[in-house]
Amino acid sequence: xxPPRKRQVRLVVxxxxxxxxxxxxxxxxxxxxxxxLTPSQLLRQAHPDTNYQLTGTVVKGSVREQRDxxxxxxxxxxxGGGPSVxxxxxxxxxxxxxxxxxLIVTGEIHGSRFVAQPGSMITxxxxxxxxxxxxxxx
Amino acid sequence: MALxxxxxxxxxxxxxxxxxxxSVHGARRAxxxxxxxxxxxxxxxxxxxxxxxxxxxxxxxxxxxxxxTVAATSSTTTPLLYxxxxxxxxxxxxxxxxxxxxxxxxSVAIYITRNRLRDVVPYATAVLxxxxxxxxxxxxxxxxxxxxxxxAPTDGSGLDPLLRNPSMLIHPPxxxxxxxxxxxxxxxxxxxxxxxxxxxxxxxxxxRFALASWLFLGIGVILGAHWSYYELSWGGYxxxxxxxxxxxxxxxxxxxxxxxxxxxEKRGMLKIWNASLVLAAGTLAILGTFLVRSGILQSIxxxxxxxxxxxxxxxxxxxxxxxxxxxxxxxxxxxSEHVLDSLLxxxxxxxxxxxxxxxLCFVVFWGTxxxxxxxxxxxxxxxxxxxxxxxxxxxxxxILVLLSGxxxxxxxxxxxxxNARRNFALPVAAAGLMAIAAYTIVPIGSSPGVVLLFCAxxxxxxxxxxxxxxxxxxxxxxxxxSPPRALYSMVRRxxxxxxxxxxxxxxxxxxxxxxxxxxxxxKRDGVxxxxxxSTVVGGFTMRYxxxxxxxxxxxxxxxxxxxxxxxxxxxxxxxxxxxLRPSTGYYPAAATVIPGQAIESLIGATAVSQVALQSSLxxxxxxxxxxxxxxxxxxxxxxxxxxxxxxFRPSEQLAVAYYLLANGILKHYLKYPPPATFTLISSxxxxxxxxxxxxxxxxxLTALWPAPSAIRGRxxxxxxxxxxxxxxxx
Numbered sequence: 001x002x003p004p005r006k007r008q009v010r011l012v013v014x015x016x017x018x019x020x021x022x023x024x025x026x027x028x029x030x031x032x033x034x035x036x037l038t039p040s041q042l043l044r045q046a047h048p049d050t051n052y053q054l055t056g057t058v059v060k061g062s063v064r065e066q067r068d069x070x071x072x073x074x075x076x077x078x079x080g081g082g083p084s085v086x087x088x089x090x091x092x093x094x095x096x097x098x099x100x101x102x103l104i105v106t107g108e109i110h111g112s113r114f115v116a117q118p119g120s121m122i123t124x125x126x127x128x129x130x131x132x133x134x135x136x137x138x
Numbered sequence: 139m140a141l142x143x144x145x146x147x148x149x150x151x152x153x154x155x156x157x158x159x160x161s162v163h164g165a166r167r168a169x170x171x172x173x174x175x176x177x178x179x180x181x182x183x184x185x186x187x188x189x190x191x192x193x194x195x196x197x198x199x200x201x202x203x204x205x206x207t208v209a210a211t212s213s214t215t216t217p218l219l220y221x222x223x224x225x226x227x228x229x230x231x232x233x234x235x236x237x238x239x240x241x242x243x244x245s246v247a248i249y250i251t252r253n254r255l256r257d258v259v260p261y262a263t264a265v266l267x268x269x270x271x272x273x274x275x276x277x278x279x280x281x282x283x284x285x286x287x288x289x290a291p292t293d294g295s296g297l298d299p300l301l302r303n304p305s306m307l308i309h310p311p312x313x314x315x316x317x318x319x320x321x322x323x324x325x326x327x328x329x330x331x332x333x334x335x336x337x338x339x340x341x342x343x344x345x346r347f348a349l350a351s352w353l354f355l356g357i358g359v360i361l362g363a364h365w366s367y368y369e370l371s372w373g374g375y376x377x378x379x380x381x382x383x384x385x386x387x388x389x390x391x392x393x394x395x396x397x398x399x400x401x402x403e404k405r406g407m408l409k410i411w412n413a414s415l416v417l418a419a420g421t422l423a424i425l426g427t428f429l430v431r432s433g434i435l436q437s438i439x440x441x442x443x444x445x446x447x448x449x450x451x452x453x454x455x456x457x458x459x460x461x462x463x464x465x466x467x468x469x470x471x472x473x474s475e476h477v478l479d480s481l482l483x484x485x486x487x488x489x490x491x492x493x494x495x496x497x498l499c500f501v502v503f504w505g506t507x508x509x510x511x512x513x514x515x516x517x518x519x520x521x522x523x524x525x526x527x528x529x530x531x532x533x534x535x536x537i538l539v540l541l542s543g544x545x546x547x548x549x550x551x552x553x554x555x556x557n558a559r560r561n562f563a564l565p566v567a568a569a570g571l572m573a574i575a576a577y578t579i580v581p582i583g584s585s586p587g588v589v590l591l592f593c594a595x596x597x598x599x600x601x602x603x604x605x606x607x608x609x610x611x612x613x614x615x616x617x618x619x620s621p622p623r624a625l626y627s628m629v630r631r632x633x634x635x636x637x638x639x640x641x642x643x644x645x646x647x648x649x650x651x652x653x654x655x656x657x658x659x660x661k662r663d664g665v666x667x668x669x670x671x672s673t674v675v676g677g678f679t680m681r682y683x684x685x686x687x688x689x690x691x692x693x694x695x696x697x698x699x700x701x702x703x704x705x706x707x708x709x710x711x712x713x714x715x716x717x718l719r720p721s722t723g724y725y726p727a728a729a730t731v732i733p734g735q736a737i738e739s740l741i742g743a744t745a746v747s748q749v750a751l752q753s754s755l756x757x758x759x760x761x762x763x764x765x766x767x768x769x770x771x772x773x774x775x776x777x778x779x780x781x782x783x784x785x786f787r788p789s790e791q792l793a794v795a796y797y798l799l800a801n802g803i804l805k806h807y808l809k810y811p812p813p814a815t816f817t818l819i820s821s822x823x824x825x826x827x828x829x830x831x832x833x834x835x836x837x838x839l840t841a842l843w844p845a846p847s848a849i850r851g852r853x854x855x856x857x858x859x860x861x862x863x864x865x866x867x868x
Contacts, residue, residue, distance in 0.1 A: 003477065007477070014493075022500075025500075025501065025504055025530065028526065028529065029504060029505065029508050029512075030512065030515075030520075032522055032523070032525070032526045033512060033520035033521060033522050034523065035518050035519065035520045035521075036519045036520060036521045037519075041518075045518070053521050069664065069666050069815065090664065091664035092664040092762075092764060092815060092817045093664075093764050093815065094747070094764075096299075096300055096744045098744055098745070101744070118663065118664060119663040119664060122377075
């Protein structure tokens with residue numbers, strides 16, 4: 001085989017492998033993904049038996065800790081003002097959990113409540129890069 | 139001083155824009171005076187921004203709450219070190235830090251190259267100043283760090299307690315240094331492509347900056363992982379979060395570049411590839427900065443609705459389209475001078491290493507941006523979790539570790555069978571012994587992935603050890619030096635080579651830690667214990683001995699007003715192992731007492747877990763406690779105390795609140811401790827991750843350290859000989 005021909009074969013083999021791998025990547029990402037929704041989106045489009053990643057802020061006055069370690073609370077959209085989703089959660093509650101804190105839970109919808117997987121709660125790192133607070137700047 | 143700061147930023151923008159114009163004009167008209175003026179604009183930019191950042195830092199340290207950003211992110215109760223670090227906790231402060239570091243590193247690069255690459259440097263200067271102008275304009279027109287309020291509030295909101303960790307002092311500056319260093323090779327690549335000077339000279343000049351960016355970003359990533367490991371709520375040391383991924387992507391690409399650049403230097407090959415890698419790494423660094431601010435992806439880093447998304451998208455669009463145009467339009471001069479002689483050669487191994495690294499980067503990129511892809515395709519954003527990432531990254535990482543053992547030992551151009559036998563007999567035997575040990579002595583045989591990685595790592599240790607041994611023996615034979623001196627002298631004279639080898643060892647050590655801790659970890663999540671009760675984690679019995687607490691005295695010096703914790707006695711097979719003391723800190727929610735909510739004012743802000751850790755080379759024992767009650771412990775008592783406090787005069791309420799917190803609420807908690815929730819982990823070899831990171835750092839530093847002048851002279855002579863040879867050929 002001549003060197004240019006050899007290079008052509010190598011190129012074709014490499015490109016074929018790359019296309020195959022990329023196809024696998026795309027296929028598996030769609031099949032393994034969980035929809036990531038806000039509470040208002042969840043209420044609009046959730047289906048039972050589907051795993052969702054829910055992101056929202058803890059609603060004031062919604063937190064109730066049961067004796068058996070189960071925590072009930074509600075999450076609303078970060079922008080505020082929208083509807084909220086009742087969450088049932090068991091497992092470790094990270095210390096930063098508090099009213100107004102933005103967090104992520106993973107789980108399924110059962111009736112009107114979102115049952116989060118135990119230990120799936122992730123509280124977000126503080127809002128480092130939010131827009132500056134408005135003040136009477138001079 | 140805020141006015142001086144604003145003027146400084148406006149001046150910085152003007153100087154940067156002037157410098158862009160002067161450099162381009164000087165380059166196009168071949169006017170040395172204009173080029174010099176453009177260079178001086180870089181130094182001026184650095185000086186002006188140093189003034190600006192110093193003004194803001196002084197405001198933070200001196201509690202000048204007239205500045206909005208100081209009031210929003212610091213307070214009088216925030217400890218001094220964290221007040222100093224609060225500068226980069228806000229968007230405005232972090233952008234100022236970014237552009238300041240950019241100006242400093244740019245000044246260093248432009249100063250070093252003041253008498254070299256005279257055709258390339260003006261365009262590189264223009265690109266660097268273009269970045270400076272972009273960030274300065276964000277601070278002038280969109281988000282000024284010098285906005286202030288009059289009259290000034292008496293106190294600020296304080297640095298979020300979650301950020302009161304020693305890593306906050308160094309992790310963000312390291313990441314930003316890494317990101318900003320990437321702009322230098324990017325700028326020189328653009329300059330070289332514009333003037334069609336695509337030999338290895340611009341690479342030689344900027345390689346050290348590429349290495350520095352790789353090193354700083356790597357340290358930043360490791361420090362971030364270490365910080366995340368210590369936080370209860372951030373999912374361990376690596377969670378494939380978009381912001382973690384944003385820092386990892388340019389690091390992977392620059393790792394590829396640092397390898398493939400050797401092929402261009404030695405053989406004049408892979409020119410298109412190298413130019414593309416440098417341009418991609420620079421663009422990914424800006425993409426990382428953008429991701430942190432855009433809010434386009436869900437992340438544990440909770441980004442607010444920043445207004446800076448559009449300018450960043452425009453900048454990235456310009457960088458991508460400009461890069462593609464330059465590479466495509468210069469493809470004729472970017473052709474390789476030689477072809478690959480054999481697939482069994484160091485060039486081929488480096489090429490494979492590059493393909494694996496780029497594939498890793500593509501996997502991370504696809505997984506990170508998949509929410510946007512899925513939203514565009516299906517209308518609903520969806521995320522892929524760690525299992526999806528692991529499916530691809532684990533085998534690719536395994537190949538990478540193996541290649542880091544093959545690369546240093548295989549011959550350039552073409553390896554013969556005899557060469558392979560001579561160089562790989564020992565590493566293969568070491569890997570084989572490891573496999574036998576994995577199934578007989580060390581109890582890791584049940585995890586084939588871990589066994590494979592241990593074998594690959596052992597292959598790397600043997601291969602690198604063999605290279606060190608041969609080099610050291612030859613050095614001793616040549617110089618007759620004592621053994622330690624011969625080793626020192628060998629590394630000193632070949633810093634790049636042996637620094638690289640040390641990095642390979644560090645990476646193998648790091649991956650051993652990752653593989654073992656990720657697959658062999660034992661975890662009890664959310665286990666409720668009363669005093670006297672115990673639970674078993676990974677063969678260790680952990681007993682809740684007693685509750686602990688303190689008011690005002692914060693052992694971690696983070697400014698917590700109340701600390702509630704536990705003493706856990708750890709034993710194994712009836713023998714005492716250690717004592718763990720996890721705690722949770724409660725922080726002030728307000729600068730002054732809120733009427734009717736005095737205790738909440740003192741401790742009602744975000745509570746933060748102080749994880750207890752007993753770390754050793756073999757295993758980490760990790761414990762956190764969440765005291766009963768959400769969000770505050772003893773809520774019934776707190777309500778009662780608030781009523782009592784309300785009866786006192788406002789000037790006395792704070793003192794009474796402290797008294798009742800210490801002598802009422804805390805005492806009651808300690809006397810009748812309710813059940814507490816614990817997360818308990820026993821994880822093997824986690825320390826190997828940090829140890830591997832440290833070895834990588836030392837190796838990187840060895841490679842980065844300037845070579846002795848005599849060796850530099852030899853390198854220069856070789857370079858001149860090559861130029862002369864090329865001129866003769868032309």
